[in-house]
Structure formats: structure tokens, C-alpha cells
Amino acid sequence: MKKKNKNQDFEGFAKGHNACAGCGAAIAMRHLMKIAGANTIVAIATGCMEVVSTVYPLSSWEVPCIHSAFENVAATASGIELALKKQGKRKINVIAIAGDGGTFDIGLQALSGMLERGHRILYVCYDNEAYMNTGIQRSSATPLHAETTTSPYGKIHGKIEPKKNMPLIVASHGKNIYVATASVGYLEDFKRKVKKALRHIHKKNGGPAYLQVLCPCVLGWKIPTNITIQIARKAVNCRAYPLFEIENGKLTLQEFPEEKIEDYLKLQGRFSNLAKKEIIKLKKFFESEYSKLRNFTNR
Amino acid sequence: MSTNGSNNGERREIKMKKIPRAISCSKAIAEAVRLCKPAVVAAYPITPQTLIVEELAKMHAERILDCEFVNAESEHSALSICIGAQATGSRTFTATSSQGLALMHEMLFIASGLRLPIVMVVANRALSAPINIWCDHSDTMASRDSGWLQFYCESVQEAHDTVIQAYKIAESVLLPAMVCIDGFTLSHVTENAELIKNLKNFLPPYKPCCKLDPSRPITIGAIVPPEFYFEFKMQQQKAMLLAQKTIKKINLEFKKRFYRSYGDGLIETFNLEKAKKAIIALGSQCSTIKYVINLKKNTEFGLIRLKCFRPFPGKELVAACENIEEVYVIDRAISFGNGAPLYTEVKATLPEKIKVKSYLIGIGGQDVSPEIIKKLIK
Numbered sequence: 001m002k003k004k005n006k007n008q009d010f011e012g013f014a015k016g017h018n019a020c021a022g023c024g025a026a027i028a029m030r031h032l033m034k035i036a037g038a039n040t041i042v043a044i045a046t047g048c049m050e051v052v053s054t055v056y057p058l059s060s061w062e063v064p065c066i067h068s069a070f071e072n073v074a075a076t077a078s079g080i081e082l083a084l085k086k087q088g089k090r091k092i093n094v095i096a097i098a099g100d101g102g103t104f105d106i107g108l109q110a111l112s113g114m115l116e117r118g119h120r121i122l123y124v125c126y127d128n129e130a131y132m133n134t135g136i137q138r139s140s141a142t143p144l145h146a147e148t149t150t151s152p153y154g155k156i157h158g159k160i161e162p163k164k165n166m167p168l169i170v171a172s173h174g175k176n177i178y179v180a181t182a183s184v185g186y187l188e189d190f191k192r193k194v195k196k197a198l199r200h201i202h203k204k205n206g207g208p209a210y211l212q213v214l215c216p217c218v219l220g221w222k223i224p225t226n227i228t229i230q231i232a233r234k235a236v237n238c239r240a241y242p243l244f245e246i247e248n249g250k251l252t253l254q255e256f257p258e259e260k261i262e263d264y265l266k267l268q269g270r271f272s273n274l275a276k277k278e279i280i281k282l283k284k285f286f287e288s289e290y291s292k293l294r295n296f297t298n299r
Numbered sequence: 300m301s302t303n304g305s306n307n308g309e310r311r312e313i314k315m316k317k318i319p320r321a322i323s324c325s326k327a328i329a330e331a332v333r334l335c336k337p338a339v340v341a342a343y344p345i346t347p348q349t350l351i352v353e354e355l356a357k358m359h360a361e362r363i364l365d366c367e368f369v370n371a372e373s374e375h376s377a378l379s380i381c382i383g384a385q386a387t388g389s390r391t392f393t394a395t396s397s398q399g400l401a402l403m404h405e406m407l408f409i410a411s412g413l414r415l416p417i418v419m420v421v422a423n424r425a426l427s428a429p430i431n432i433w434c435d436h437s438d439t440m441a442s443r444d445s446g447w448l449q450f451y452c453e454s455v456q457e458a459h460d461t462v463i464q465a466y467k468i469a470e471s472v473l474l475p476a477m478v479c480i481d482g483f484t485l486s487h488v489t490e491n492a493e494l495i496k497n498l499k500n501f502l503p504p505y506k507p508c509c510k511l512d513p514s515r516p517i518t519i520g521a522i523v524p525p526e527f528y529f530e531f532k533m534q535q536q537k538a539m540l541l542a543q544k545t546i547k548k549i550n551l552e553f554k555k556r557f558y559r560s561y562g563d564g565l566i567e568t569f570n571l572e573k574a575k576k577a578i579i580a581l582g583s584q585c586s587t588i589k590y591v592i593n594l595k596k597n598t599e600f601g602l603i604r605l606k607c608f609r610p611f612p613g614k615e616l617v618a619a620c621e622n623i624e625e626v627y628v629i630d631r632a633i634s635f636g637n638g639a640p641l642y643t644e645v646k647a648t649l650p651e652k653i654k655v656k657s658y659l660i661g662i663g664g665q666d667v668s669p670e671i672i673k674k675l676i677k
Contacts, residue, residue, distance in 0.1 A: 079383025
């Protein structure tokens with residue numbers, strides 16, 4: 001009993017880091033590490049969470065942590081996992097952490113390699129839907145019509161391409177991958193998925209796990225610092241960010257109380273310039289993505 | 300002496316004398332790697348490096364190489380995998396060529412900056428464009444400032460020995476090491492070589508001072524502000540300078556243990572005692588140069604072969620050129636806009652009274668034939 005309490009008190013991502021007030025990703029990191037515990041090695045890609053947590057000579061990481069480059073966290077973690085395997089230390093959790101840019105864009109190839117080779121790694125993508133660390137540039141995870149510094153609102157209305165469906169790309173790599181989306185708006189659900197993912201990487205004949213967690217960014221989304229959780233919840237409820245799990249190739253779509261898309265968009269500066277027809281287009285895209293997922297559940 | 304004896308008696312005698320067996324360079328390198336017991340081998344195929352990795356894959360499949368063997372999805376990831384594994388406290392190996400080394404470029408600096416003693420064999424090959432798979436040194440010369448030790452080998456025997464030495468040197472000074480072998484003209488060559496059988500009392504198991512270990516958490520690869528960054532870089536530079544002494548020391552240690560050495564470990568001289576002029580070169584072409592020098596009686600030419608290019612053996616080079624009036628520097632790479640890399644470094648090192656001439660030979664796999672060398676030293 002005592003041991004269990006000790007685990008719950010564990011803070012792998014210590015306070016005092018440099019993240020902005022209201023940072024969604026920092027919340028995700030904290031709870032991820034609370035579940036993962038001390039017997040963990042973290043590999044982190046270049047990005048917000050790396051920059052705010054490892055400013056020399058300080059570090060927020062209470063577990064061993066390595067940062068090497070932007071696009072290669074999946075490969076670095078693969079090396080860690082292999083070394084541990086060879087050393088007979090398989091019980092250690094290996095967690096790779098990257099933002100959406102480091103996952104959807106520049107890190108896609110390394111992630112694909114890691115998945116294909118079946119490394120027992122929990123890969124966590126904190127998805128704040130743009131390159132926030134470099135000052136809010138669009139990534140392939142940025143939603144349709146969202147305004148960023150490289151998809152500004154002019155005669156062209158924000159980003160003209162829809163968001164890439166990364167979890168399905170990950171799932172296409174094989175059945176033995178645990179895939180889930182989460183949101184810091186539903187922390188208990190996120191923590192449950194972290195636990196499940198860690199179980200998956202350690203179980204007999206286990207494999208990789210991919211967890212993509214929506215983390216609002218106050219600067220990038222242009223929202224007040226006190227609505228991070230609220231907006232992360234709304235994203236799920238209005239089906240802009242559906243939560244689901246894929247286990248053994250089977251997709252389970254989670255149901256949440258439905259909210260209107262307009263209520264989600266109007267709170268955010270990045271969507272403030274949208275015309276009505278663009279809101280309709282965005283709504284249609286979210287609906288089509290949702291029905292695509294629903295179709296998968298019926299397979 | 301030929302190994303194909305005409306009668307059984309002669310054959311038996313040869314066997315008893317343990318005359319080196321003919322072995323391909325890739326096999327000799329793979330055998331050296333196997334002996335060093337890397338825990339993780341990660342690589343991606345590229346000509347002309349592939350033979351080495353194929354040999355290692357075969358050894359792994361036959362379970363005579365006890366390691367985690369990974370077919371990475373790119374060279375960038377191959378080196379990243381080595382970085383992750385080495386940081387976790389395991390010895391690693393990778394090999395590449397040309398475009399592969401260029402793709403790794405970013406990670407080269409990270410491996411050296413994190414002070415991870417990874418050993419990599421580079422089968423030297425020209426860089427695109429236009430695409431060319433044959434030997435020159437443009438790939439490794441383009442990464443000379445990446446903080447890796449660079450050794451250039453002349454023979455199969457030396458390639459075998461240098462891989463083993465490289466692990467010991469790299470792990471002593473905490474810097475990664477490139478063992479460069481000329482693509483095809485060395486990588487695909489079969490020569491007589493004596494394989495080392497065990498490394499007892501020479502290469503101890505890899506035990507890093509710090510590693511990724513949950514019982515002692517550390518952060519590796521932090522973001523370092525200006526007030527500390529320079530200090531990190533100066534430490535790398537110090538390690539490079541220290542490496543010069545270490546290389547010499549390990550060359551001697553190797554000689555004591557295995558009865559072979561390569562000059563002083565940094566440079567090797569040939570016919571330099573009475574020479575007025577010296578050729579300075581790297582790699583397998585030095586055998587051709589030695590051959591041509593040997594053909595000519597009373598030649599005023601000698602050879603200085605840089606076995607080690609990084610760290611640059613400036614002091615040793617100046618000492619070797621004490622009685623030399625003129626040097627001919629042979630480069631197999633171009634530094635566009637400023638001649639050639641070996642030439643510019645030699646020129647900057649030698650005193651002004653020595654005339655330094657630059658020659659570009661063997662670019663993109665052009666044959667470095669005895670005829671070409673003969674023309675040079677006529």
C-alpha cells in the first residue's frame with residue numbers, strides 16, 4: 001500500500017520549468033510521468049517540452065532524459081530500447097516524446113521505422129497543432145483554416161489543407177500497435193491510456209504504443225490562460241478531436257456529450273477570422289473524419 | 300611467398316608458420332567489429348559500404364555476433380539509434396558511405412557533442428551530383444569539422460587493426476571515430492591479413508562514466524545558453540588535442556600486444572630519410588606511391604602518409620619535413636573556392652620555406668595508377 005502511494009506522489013516532470021502559463025503540453029507531461037514512474041527513460045525531440053524543461057544547468061526531468069535532434073526521437077528511443085534489451089533491463093519504460101511537428105512532419109520517417117521494427121516504446125505526441133516553439137508556424141497537424149504565422153489570414157484564409165490523420169497512419173503499420181488519441185481535457189482518460197500503453201509495450205509479444213494527446217497552446221490558439229482544460233474538452237465534445245483507441249487492429253470510438261463546433265471555434269483567436277462558409281467547410285471535414293472513424297469501428 | 304604450394308610438404312610448412320590468409324576488406328572489418336563486441340549494430344545499405352554490413356548480418360544470423368542488429372530506415376536513424384544505445388551505456392557500430400554520411404551530417408555533430416565514442420567505418424565515395432559511386436574523399440572531408448576522429452587506412456590489415464584501435468582510442472577520449480577506407484579500391488579488395496583472435500588485456504568492456512540509468516537520472520543533450528556553450532565546445536577541442544597523445548600511446552600498446560604498428564599512429568613516413576621532396580597523401584593510394592618510389596633508385600622523393608587526419612598531426616608533420624624542401628599534396632576531394640582540404644591544411648602547417656604543391660587525383664573514382672604517380676615524381 002505504502003509503495004502505491006509513493007508512486008502516486010512521483011513527479012517525473014518537476015515544477016519550475018519554463019512553460020507558459022496555461023500550457024497544455026506541460027500538463028500532459030506531468031501526468032504522463034506520474035503514471036510512468038521512476039523506472040523510465042525518456043527520449044525527447046526538439047520542441048517546446050524539451051526547451052522548457054532542460055535549460056542547462058537545470059532540468060525538470062527526474063528520470064534519465066536524452067535530447068538529440070528534432071526528427072529522430074523514434075530512432076534514438078529505438079537505440080535505448082535495444083541497449084536495454086541487450087543489457088537484460090526490459091522492465092524499464094522507454095518513452096519517446098515529440099510535438100506534432102516532430103511527429104507528423106519531420107519525424108514521420110523515423111517513427112515509421114520504429115513502428116515497422118516493432119520496438120517496445122511508448123511514443124507520445126503532444127499535439128498543439130502547429131510549430132509553437134518557433135513561433136506558431138503551420139504543421140500538417142494544423143486544422144483547416146487555422147491561422148498561423150505561415151498560414152496567415154489574407155486573401156487566402158489561413159491553412160488551406162486539412163489535418164493529417166496521423167493515428168490511422170500509425171495503425172496502418174500493423175496490428176500489434178496500441179494507438180490512442182487523448183486530450184488534456186480528459187486527464188483521467190489520458191492516464192488510463194498511458195497505463196494501457198505501458199502494459200502493451202511490456203506484455204509478452206507486445207509492441208509499440210502511440211499516444212497522441214491534444215494540448216492547447218495559449219499563444220498559438222490565442223486563448224486565455226485559464227481555459228486550457230475547458231477548450232481541450234470542447235475539442236473532443238464537438239468532434240474536432242475525436243478520442244479513440246486501436247487495439248489488435250480494432251478501433252473503439254469513444255462517445256462524449258455533444259457540443260456545437262461554433263462554441264469551440266469562437267473561443268480561439270486562430271479561428272477568429274473565419275467566414276460562415278468556412279465554418280461549414282470545417283464542420284463538414286470534422287464530420288467526415290468522424291464518420292471515417294465510425295466506419296472503422298464497424299469493421 | 301605464395302600460399303599455393305606445389306607439394307604437400309610446402310603447404311604444411313606454410314600452415315605451421317601461420318602466414319596471413321587472404322581475406323576481403325569487408326570481412327576483415329566485420330571480424331574486427333565482432334571482436335569488439337558492440338551491443339548494437341545499426342546501419343542502412345549504401346554502396347560500397349554494404350559488404351561490411353552484410354558480413355555483420357551474416358554473423359548475427361549465425362549467432363556468432365552477439366548483438367542487436369538493426370536495419371534502420373535511413374542513415375540518419377542508424378546513427379540516431381547508435382546515439383541512443385551508446386548513451387544507454389552500450390558499445391555500438393555503424394558504417395556508411397557518401398550520401399549516407401551526408402544524410403548523417405546533423406547527427407555527426409550531436410554524437411561528438413554528447414561525447415559518445417561511437418565507431419563508424421566509412422567506405423569513401425564521391426558525393427552527388429552528378430551521382431557517382433566510386434572512390435574519392437569528398438564525403439569524409441565534408442565532415443572533417445564534425446568533431447569525429449578520422450583515420451584513413453591503406454590496407455586490409457590496417458582496416459582490421461584500426462577498427463580495434465578506434466574503439467580503444469574513442470572510449471579513452473570520449474570522441475566518436477571514423478575509420479575511412481577507400482571505396483572499392485580498399486573496401487572490395489582481398490589481401491593477405493592476419494586476423495586478431497582476442498582482445499584480452501587490450502580492449503576492456505565498455506563502461507561509461509555516465510549513462511541513461513533510472514537509478515541515477517541525468518539529462519543528456521540539454522539546451523545550453525551562451526555562457527556555457529563555448530565551454531562545452533572547448534572541452535571537445537581539448538579532447539581532440541588529448542587524442543593525439545592517446546593515439547600514439549595506443550599505437551605503441553597495439554604494437555606490443557599484436558606486433559604491428561602504423562608509423563607513430565598519426566603519420567607514417569616512407570623513404571623520407573634522404574628525401575628532399577615528399578608526397579603527402581591519405582588512404583590506399585599510398586601503396587601505389589610506395590610502389591613507384593621503390594621502382595626508382597636514388598629518388599629524391601619520400602612519402603608522408605597521414606593515417607590520422609583528425610586530430611590533424613601538425614607537429615609530427617613539421618618534424619617529418621625537417622629536411623624537406625618541397626611537398627606534393629595529393630587530395631581526393633575539392634574545397635570549392637579554395638583548392639583542396641588536405642593541401643590547405645598542410646600549407647597552413649608547414650613553415651614558409653617549404654614549397655607546397657597541390658594535386659587533385661582520383662576524383663570520382665579515377666584510377667590512381669602508377670603511371671600517374673610516375674608523372675608526378677618524374
